Amino acid sequence: MTDEAKRWKVPKGHVYVLDDICKGCGFCIEYCPRKVLARAEQFNAKGYHPPEVVDPDACAMCGFCELVCPDFAIWTEKEEMVKEETKDAA
Ligand code: SF4
Ligand code: SF4
Secondary structure (H helix, E strand, O other): OHHHOEEEEEOOEEEEEOHHHOOOOOHHHHHOOOOOEEEOOOOOOOOOOOEEEOOHHHOOOOOHHHHHOOOOOEEEEEHHHHHHHHHHHO
């Protein structure tokens, strides 16, 4: 699933979004304490605007966006976890 997701590099890891799972509720955008996310201009397959990362440097990797998403369309991975995965794949 991660392969299909959009990925943005942030200071402590990555933020992932699965556009076509998103139902455009805007919770992740609204509740992000650092205003990292915004509604993307393009529509997804369901006709909603998914979130996109507009200020990656501001991301505190708090995981709030992941917590409030009702559809598991957005999530974060800390740098260590990303490195672990790469190691496992090698
Ligand atoms: S992890 Fe926290 S700071 Fe980063 S995008 Fe999600 S809610 Fe915003
Ligand atoms: S919280 Fe989830 S479903 Fe709602 S806009 Fe964000 S990614 Fe989409």
